[in-house]
Amino acid sequence: xxxxxxxKLSLPLLLLLAFSAAAQKPFDPVPFVNPFIGTGGxxxxxxxxxxxxxxxxxxPDTRTSMMDWDACSGYHNSDSIIYGFSHTHLSGTGVPxxxxxxxxxxxxxxxxxxxxxxxxxSKKNELAEAGYYKVLxxxxxxxxxxxxxxxxxxxxxxxxxxxxxxxxxxxxxxxxVLDSEVNITSDNEISGYRISKAWAAEQHVYFVIQxxxxxxxxxxxxxxDMIKATAARGKSVVCALDFGESRKPLVVRVGISGTSIEGxxxxxxxxxxxxxxxxYKENVQALWRKQLSKITVEDGxxxxxxxxxxALYHTMIAPNIWNDVDGQYRGRDNKIHQADGHDVYTxxxxxxxxxAANPLFTILEPARTNDFIQTFLRxxxxxxxxxxxxxxxxxxxxxxxxxxxxxxxxxxxKGIRGYDANLALEAMAKSAKQDxxxxxxxxxxxxxxxxxxxxxxxxxxxxxxxxWCIGRMAGQMGRxxxxxxxTRRAQYWKNLFDPSTGFFRAKNNATxxxxxxxxxxxFNFTEANAWQYRFAVAQDMNTLMDWLGGPTGFAGELxxxxxxxxxxxxxxxxxxxxxxxxxxxGNEPSHHVAYLYNFAGxxxxxxxxxxxxxxxxxxxxxxxxxGNEDCGQMSAWLVFSAMGFYPVTPGETxxxxxxxxxxxxxxxxxxxxxxxxxxxxxxxxxxYYVQGAKLNNENWTRSWVPHQYxxxxxxxxxxxxxxxxxxxxxxxxxxxxRIKDATFVPVPFVKTGSRAFRGAQEVALGCADTSAVIHFxxxxxxxxxxxxxxxxxxxxxxxxxxxMMALHNNNQSxxxxxxxxxxxxxxxxxxxxxxxxxxxxxxxxxxxxxxxRGGSDFRTGxxxxxxxxxxxxxxxxxxxxxxxxxxxxxxxxxxxxxxxPVEVRYEVSDxxxxxxxxxxxxxxxxxxTKGTLVRDxxxxxxxxxxxYLRVVGKSAxxxxxxxxxxxxxxxxxxxxxxxx
Numbered sequence: 004x005x006x007x008x009x010x011k012l013s014l015p016l017l018l019l020l021a022f023s024a025a026a027q028k029p030f031d032p033v034p035f036v037n038p039f040i041g042t043g044g045x046x047x048x049x050x051x052x053x054x055x056x057x058x059x060x061x062x063p064d065t066r067t068s069m070m071d072w073d074a075c076s077g078y079h080n081s082d083s084i085i086y087g088f089s090h091t092h093l094s095g096t097g098v099p100x101x102x103x104x105x106x107x108x109x110x111x112x113x114x115x116x117x118x119x120x121x122x123x124x125s126k127k128n129e130l131a132e133a134g135y136y137k138v139l140x141x142x143x144x145x146x147x148x149x150x151x152x153x154x155x156x157x158x159x160x161x162x163x164x165x166x167x168x169x170x171x172x173x174x175x176x177x178x179x180v181l182d183s184e185v186n187i188t189s190d191n192e193i194s195g196y197r198i199s200k201a202w203a204a205e206q207h208v209y210f211v212i213q214x215x216x217x218x219x220x221x222x223x224x225x226x227x228d229m230i231k232a233t234a235a236r237g238k239s240v241v242c243a244l245d246f247g248e249s250r251k252p253l254v255v256r257v258g259i260s261g262t263s264i265e266g267x268x269x270x271x272x273x274x275x276x277x278x279x280x281x282x283y284k285e286n287v288q289a290l291w292r293k294q295l296s297k298i299t300v301e302d303g304x305x306x307x308x309x310x311x312x313x314a315l316y317h318t319m320i321a322p323n324i325w326n327d328v329d330g331q332y333r334g335r336d337n338k339i340h341q342a343d344g345h346d347v348y349t350x351x352x353x354x355x356x357x358x359a360a361n362p363l364f365t366i367l368e369p370a371r372t373n374d375f376i377q378t379f380l381r382x383x384x385x386x387x388x389x390x391x392x393x394x395x396x397x398x399x400x401x402x403x404x405x406x407x408x409x410x411x412x413x414x415x416x417k418g419i420r421g422y423d424a425n426l427a428l429e430a431m432a433k434s435a436k437q438d439x440x441x442x443x444x445x446x447x448x449x450x451x452x453x454x455x456x457x458x459x460x461x462x463x464x465x466x467x468x469x470x471w472c473i474g475r476m477a478g479q480m481g482r483x484x485x486x487x488x489x490t491r492r493a494q495y496w497k498n499l500f501d502p503s504t505g506f507f508r509a510k511n512n513a514t515x516x517x518x519x520x521x522x523x524x525x526f527n528f529t530e531a532n533a534w535q536y537r538f539a540v541a542q543d544m545n546t547l548m549d550w551l552g553g554p555t556g557f558a559g560e561l562x563x564x565x566x567x568x569x570x571x572x573x574x575x576x577x578x579x580x581x582x583x584x585x586x587x588x589g590n591e592p593s594h595h596v597a598y599l600y601n602f603a604g605x606x607x608x609x610x611x612x613x614x615x616x617x618x619x620x621x622x623x624x625x626x627x628x629x630g631n632e633d634c635g636q637m638s639a640w641l642v643f644s645a646m647g648f649y650p651v652t653p654g655e656t657x658x659x660x661x662x663x664x665x666x667x668x669x670x671x672x673x674x675x676x677x678x679x680x681x682x683x684x685x686x687x688x689x690x691y692y693v694q695g696a697k698l699n700n701e702n703w704t705r706s707w708v709p710h711q712y713x714x715x716x717x718x719x720x721x722x723x724x725x726x727x728x729x730x731x732x733x734x735x736x737x738x739x740x741r742i743k744d745a746t747f748v749p750v751p752f753v754k755t756g757s758r759a760f761r762g763a764q765e766v767a768l769g770c771a772d773t774s775a776v777i778h779f780x781x782x783x784x785x786x787x788x789x790x791x792x793x794x795x796x797x798x799x800x801x802x803x804x805x806x807m808m809a810l811h812n813n814n815q816s817x818x819x820x821x822x823x824x825x826x827x828x829x830x831x832x833x834x835x836x837x838x839x840x841x842x843x844x845x846x847x848x849x850x851x852x853x854x855x856r857g858g859s860d861f862r863t864g865x866x867x868x869x870x871x872x873x874x875x876x877x878x879x880x881x882x883x884x885x886x887x888x889x890x891x892x893x894x895x896x897x898x899x900x901x902x903x904p905v906e907v908r909y910e911v912s913d914x915x916x917x918x919x920x921x922x923x924x925x926x927x928x929x930x931x932t933k934g935t936l937v938r939d940x941x942x943x944x945x946x947x948x949x950x951y952l953r954v955v956g957k958s959a960x961x962x963x964x965x966x967x968x969x970x971x972x973x974x975x976x977x978x979x980x981x982x983x
Contacts, residue, residue: 032295035312038131043080043625049092050131052151060092061156077102080625095632100202105176110143110166113243134287150284154270158255159280172242184236190217203397215254215278220245254278266327273328302666306623314638321634325349335386345377354402355633362650373421383430404465412472413653449817450498454511457862461529471542497749513821514753523573526862530578534585541652545741554603574842581629589630598659601706607727613661614691656710677716694722706731707738748816759853765796779807829881836875843868857978871972874956886944888983894976895936901974904956907940911949
């Protein structure tokens with residue numbers, strides 16, 4: 004409409020025009036981002052400024068201890084002091100790293116102690132938005148503002164009127180520094196680098212920093228001594244710059260790179276050409292506006308929208324761009340490479356993100372997903388394997404599984420294929436064929452034994468899912484031999500299913516780990532217990548449902564999980580949070596479970612639980628996450644669930660329906676992609692049950708929706724109500740995953756029978772396939788269908804090597820074997836002066852005298868652990884016994900805070916009460932010796948005859964001052980007293 008300047012408009016018309024203009028104004032999601040969500044509790048997020056998927060995360064650091072679990076991002080909302088502003092931060096991880104290149108403005112004399120240069124601050128003077136952070140530093144009344152581009156951090160400091168304006172650049176901050184350097188290159192520029200070690204073994208950060216005002220004076224400190232130079236290099240470098248007095252703010256622009264100082268300079272020159280702080284803020288918020296507008300929500304409260312858009316924001320922080328503007332990047336081989344036709348990324352928290360964050364990227368970020376996979380393949384070419392948990396070009400090997408594999412397959416099946424698929428399949432198969440991390444045993448035995456590898460149950464289940472992805476992709480590429488091999492391996496989950504309990508259990512010596520408590524948190528599982536991994540068979544859920552009693556029994560077991568006590572037993576595990584019964588929303592293994600009722604034809608129970616989790620475990624507050632954000636996974640669950648569906652099985656093109664959180668939500672990733680809209684008129688905290696649905700105006704009676712509909716655009720319209728209905732309850736309407744392979748036979752197991760026994764015992768065998776026939780040998784020979792057929796428990800009275808296999812319809816399982824050792828000694832444990840820790844029991848008192856030795860991994864359950872106290876045990880030899888030599892084994896793993904005893908003292912007694920010295924031996928191994936060590940501490944017995952033996956392993960008590968655990972109790976780990 005065109006209006007001349009002389010035209011007069013009536014008030015109603017003016018109001019109508021104003022209302023029309025407001026109605027046409029596009030929705031702006033940026034005001035609905037609250038970066039403080041997740042900075043409290045155990046969310047481990049940071050509130051500072053970053054661009055979408057940016058290399059720079061410029062944020063305040065309020066914690067410096069690498070031993071403080073809630074310091075992983077460098078910031079916690081409960082803190083009241085700031086040490087400065089650093090340029091790299093991890094979003095919601097469970098291990099600390101980053102916080103590189105700390106800047107801190109100050110006034111007055113330079114001090115190097117961070118406790119002295121740190122400043123108090125007040126929460127009322129702190130502000131965070133998408134791409135922007137501001138705080139008032141109370142110590143010198145300095146207002147600090149931060150914003151960012153993709154590869155640069157922009158600071159603006161408003162100093163008080165009086166006093167010179169100074170800036171500290173501390174290269175010592177947080178991580179262990181391997182090397183660092185700073186150069187004063189001109190009147191308004193410095194450059195340098197820092198190479199550090201923390202979670203990443205060797206992290207490189209190069210920088211160029213430019214200032215809006217000239218440097219008046221500079222101070223360089225090396226090893227805390229001021230030096231007269233324009234450059235300093237070493238492990239302890241600090242630079243203090245004086246910019247004089249001015250009424251103008253100091254603007255600082257910082258370019259960083261993982262390749263070189265020159266790379267940092269190129270990034271700075273390309274992305275930060277001026278000192279207009281407000282323009283940078285506007286630009287980065289425009290980037291966030293575009294990113295967040297890929298999903299538009301309507302209706303809902305402001306808190307709901309803020310919670311949702313902050314979740315979407317958190318999914319778009321990581322992975323981080325890794326190559327410089329010219330395409331150069333540091334590879335997995337620590338060499339500089341040139342990206343060819345795609346961007347390279349870093350920070351891949353794949354055990355977490357493969358479940359929902361990466362599937363969300365296939366919808367919102369298909370081009371970037373393609374770049375992620377290209378990055379995986381470059382890492383494979385440079386390092387020989389796909390990434391597990393990659394950080395700044397380093398493989399940390401943190402967490403379990405090979406979960407780049409489902410990320411690749413999920414993208415491939417959804418049509419994202421701008422990479423070499425044959426190379427991808429090769430990389431997937433090679434990564435799955437390694438001997439490390441339990442894979443050797445997994446391949447040979449069909450499961451990971453708990454005495455060979457920690458977290459054996461979780462590893463077996465997650466490897467099986469990865470193998471399913473390989474098998475599916477190979478089959479669709481026409482590689483049938485590979486497909487058959489990995490489809491078979493995808494069923495190895497069955498080898499750890501215990502029919503008597505209905506849970507997955509650890510096995511060693513072909514025998515179930517016992518005693519068994521599904522609530523117990525131990526090292527057989529990854530950050531979880533048997534309940535939380537009970538339904539971790541996303542690739543074969545319908546078979547698991549059959550084994551748990553069909554749809555009714557399966558739903559009943561889900562009910563038990565949610566209604567059980569929220570108390571766990573065993574070791575303390577900080578990650579297990581957000582509990583509803585034994586369901587733990589604060590950690591990833593549970594994330595798909597609420598959606599599983601749909602598989603059993605009871606979708607209303609999914610709707611109730613999903614709504615409960617959204618309302619109770621997400622919120623517009625600092626502790627608004629129930630657990631670690633984990634690089635976007637915790638938030639991706641909410642983004643999907645708020646839209647009304649979830650990717651239960653990455654690699655399947657079905658999204659399982661839950662209940663939408665908003666009346667209308669529209670997905671439109673870009674201008675070229677048609678919109679997909681989900682509507683749910685009247686949805687609320689009371690009206691969350693789905694009464695019916697229409698997909699593109701046609702009745703939709705399935706409790707899942709195919710990916711192709713989202714890709715093609717359209718409308719999914721729900722009718723909501725306050726009570727459950729029979730919608731989508733018929734079997735044909737339910738989602739389903741099933742491996743259709745009748746040739747697989749699970750490995751048989753020892754049902755009863757101890758590995759070490761006294762006298763005689765009966766050994767009972769079993770198989771998860773109750774129709775299978777078991778054949779066995781007792782002399783170590785290879786079993787076959789001609790071997791003894793098992794039909795009743797086997798009585799054994801001596802050392803036996805049992806080998807067995809199962810047959811069903813001429814199909815044969817993998818072989819299993821068990822060694823049984825008769826204890827031919829009268830030794831018994833009489834008493835402990837100090838109890839062993841309940842997390843490390845080695846299955847009871849007899850562990851020290853059962854003839855079975857602990858291995859090289861303290862987590863496998865064969866060692867008794869004592870925290871901060873001595874091992875002090877009295878052993879009854881049964882009868883007066885001549886002692887020629889006595890010994891006991893100990894383990895040292897300084898990285899796990901486990902040290903050899905300072906000394907081992909032996910005493911003897913005739914009555915078990917009054918003891919006299921036999922001898923002692925001191926520890927000859929330094930506490931700082933790296934790696935895992937196992938050693939026997941022995942003394943000569945001298946041929947004396949005694950009835951009782953006392954063994955005292957003297958603990959150091961506390962970790963030494965140089966150790967990362969200084970000030971905390973240390974451990975001693977013991978196993979097997981040997982009397983000769």
